[in-house]
Amino acid sequence: MAGSGVVQTHAFVRRRGRAAGAFTFVVVLLAVSGCSVAGADPIGEGPDTLRIVLPEEPPTLEPCDASLTATGRVTRANITEALTERDPSTGRLEQALATQWTRTSPTSWTFTLRKGVTFHDGSPFTAEAAAFSIKRATDSDIECNVDGYIFTDTEVTAKALNDTTLEVSTRKPDPILPLRLSFVEIVPTSTDPGARVRKPIGTGPYRVDEWSQGRFLRLKRFSGYWGEAPDFAAAKYVWRAEGSVRAAMVTNNEADVAIGLAPEDGAGDRAVEFVTNEISYLRIDATKAPLDDIRIRRAINYAIDREGLVTAVFAGRPSGQLVSKGVTGYNPRVRPWPYDPDRARKLVAAARADGVPTDTAITIIGRNGIYPKAAEAMEVVQDGLLKAGLNVRIKMLDVNAWLEYLLRPFPRGTGPTLLQAQHGNQAGDAAFTMGQIYGSEGAQSSYGTRELDASITKAQLASGDARQKAFADAFAQQNDEVVRDAVMANMTGILALSPNVRYRPDSATNDEMRLADMRRAD
C-alpha cells in the first residue's frame, strides 16, 4: 500500500509539473505578446493626422541620401528643404531657402538666402549652415547618395559671405548649379559631419516626432515654420510590401494615402493615376550582330506594339525619348515609333539578304518587378520580334543580377542582348540622362557614337534656351541616326486617396511627396 501511495504521489507530481510547464509557456507568451502590442502601431490617430502607407520603410532619413526614393519621399520638402526647388510641371526652378541667385562668373554663383528661417532645434538658418550642408553632402566620408547622383562630374565649394549671402564655386563652369543644389538638403552645423543621422533636423514644415523601427514613423507640424502652415498637425507613415494590402488600407479607412500601386491592386474609385518621370525602354546592345545593323534596331522599334502594351499590360503613355515633358532637353518632335510589323519584317528580310545573321539568338535580359507585369511585357515584345523574323529568348533576373548587365563592365560572352530598363530623370535636366546612358563611355551605355558624344558635350556646356535646344537635338540625333534604344512608354503611377484628403500628384510624387500639398477635403 505504501509503495502504491508513493507511485501515485510521483504521478501526481509529474502531472502537476507538466501542467505548470504548459501554464508557464502560455503566461510567457501572453506577457511577451502584451509587451509588443503595447508598443505597437496604432493606425488611427484622429482626423488631424495624415496616414500614409508606403511600399517600404525608409532605410534612413539622412538628408544627404534624399535622392534615394525611399528616403527622399519622406524627407524632401517635409523635414528638410533645399536652397532651390524645381517645379515638376513647368520645369522651372523656384525659390526655397534661397530667394535669389546670380551667376557672378563662369564658375561662381551667389545666393541670397531667406531671412527669418529657423531649424527645428531653434537655431537660425544662415549661410554658414548652407555652406556646411553643401560640404557635408559633396565632400565627406558619409558616401552621400546625392554626391554620386548629382555631383559626379562636378566639384563644388561653398563659402558664407555673410549671414544671408552664400557663394558657391565649381571647378569647371556649371550652368545648372542652382538645379543641382535643389538636391542638397540644408541641415544645421550641429549635424554630425561624419555619420548618417537617423533623426534629421531641418527647416521643413514637419519635424520627426517618433520612429518606431519596423512599425511606424510619425512627423509633427513644426510651429516655427517660415512658410504657410500645412493642414495636418501630424503625419504618420506605415509600410506594407504588398500593393493590394496598401490599397485595401485606404478602402478600409486605415490610411489616407497609399502609393506605388498597380492597376490590379484593387484601389477602385480611390485610385488616382498620374504620369511619372519614369520611362521604360529596351537598351539595344548595338556592338554585336545582328544588333549592330541599324535596320535591325529600327525593325525592333517598329515591331513593338506600344499602344497594346500600355492598354493591356502596364499603365503608361507611349514615348519616344528617355525624358518626360518638363525636363530640360525634352523634344516634342521625337514621337513614339509607330507599330508597323510589315515594315519590321521587311527591314529584317533586307538585312538577312545582305548577310546579317538575323537568326542569331538575341536575349532579352528582363528584371522581375521593374514595373507591373514586367515579364508579361517582355513576352509581348518577344512575340513582336519573333513575328518580325528575329530569334529572341527571354531571361528574367532579380535586381542585383540584372544590375550586372546594366552597368559597366558588362558580363562577357553573353551574345546580343536587349536589356529591359527604366529611367527616371528626377533632376529635371537631360544632363542626368544623356551622358550616362547614351555617351560612349557612360556607366549604363552599351553603345555610342562620336557624333552623339560631341552633341552631348556641347549641350552640357550650354545654358538657357541654347541648352534646351542642344539636348533636344541630341535626342533627335539618337532617335534618327543611332537608334540605340527602343523607348516604350512614359509610365503612369497609381496612388489611392481617401475621400478625406485633397491631393494632386505630379511627375515627382514617387520621389518627393509633399505633405503640405495634402489638404483636408472638408
Place this chain on the structure above:
Amino acid sequence: MFSMLRRRAVSSVIPLLVVVLGVFFLARLTGDPANLYLPLSATPEMRAEFAARNGFDQPLITQFGDYVAQVAHLDFGESLRTAQPAGEAVLRAFPATLQLAGWTMLLAIVGAVVIGSLAAYRPNSVTDRVASFLSSTAASVPDFWLAIMGVLVFAVTLGWLPTSGTSGAAAWVLPVATLLIRPFGVLVQVVRGAMVSALSAPYVKVARAKGARESRVVFGHALRNAAAPALTVAGDLAVGLVNGAVVVETIFGWPGIGKLMIDSVLQRDFAVLQAAVLLTALVIFALNILVDVCHALLDPRVRQRAAA
C-alpha cells in the same frame, strides 16, 4: 539526460559552422552590393571607396577572418542599408516572429489534439470523414492566397478586422489564422493516425478491461503514446515558423525575422543576413534539443537509451 543534451549540443556545432560558412560565402557570390547602394552614375572611384570602406576589397578569406573575430566579440557588423548595428536589427525582429510562431503552434497543437482525437475515437464516422477532409484541405491551401483572401473578406468586405499591422488583438487574428491553417491540418492528420493505432493497442484494451474511465483511456493512455510522432512533426513545423513566416510577415507588415532576412538577401545587406541566419540557426538547434527532451520525458525508453 545531461549526456544526451551534451551530445546533441556537440553534434549541432558542425551544422552551425556549415550554415555560417555557407551564408558568408554564398551571399558574396550573388553580386556586388555597390551596384545597389551607390547611384547608377557613381564613378569607379566612388565604387572603389565603397568597397574599401566596407572591406569588400579584401580577399574573401580575410573578410571571413574579420567576421569571425567580430562575432567572437558579439559584434555582427553594421547594416549597409540602415547604417545601424546588424545585431540590434535582428534582436528587434526576432521577438515578433517568436510571438507569432508561439501562438500559432499553441493553437495548432491544442486544436489538432482535440479534433484528431475525436476523429480517431470513431474511425470512418462522419466526424472522422469531415475532420480528414478539412485537415487535408487546410494542409494544402497556399498561405499567400489565404492571406489575401482573408484581407479581402474580413477586412475590406466585412470590416471586422484590420487589414494588417500589429496593433491590438484584432490585428493578430488574420496573421495567426493564415499561419495556423497548414500546421493545424498536418497535425490533425498525424494525431488522428497515431491515435487510431494507439486506441487499438493491447494496453488500451487492458485499461478498458480494468474499468478505467474512457477519458482516462483516451487522454491518459492512448494520447500519451500517440504524442511522440505528433511532437516530432510539431517540432518540424515550429522550426519552419521560427525560420520566418515570410509570406505572412510581408503581407501583414509584421516586422519579423523572415521579412528581415528576405530584405537583407535582396539588398545584399550581408551583416544583417549573417546575424539573422546565425541567430535563427541557434534558436532552431535549441528547439530541436527541446523536442528531444520532450521525447525523453514522454517515453522512458528514450531516456533509457540516452542513459545507455
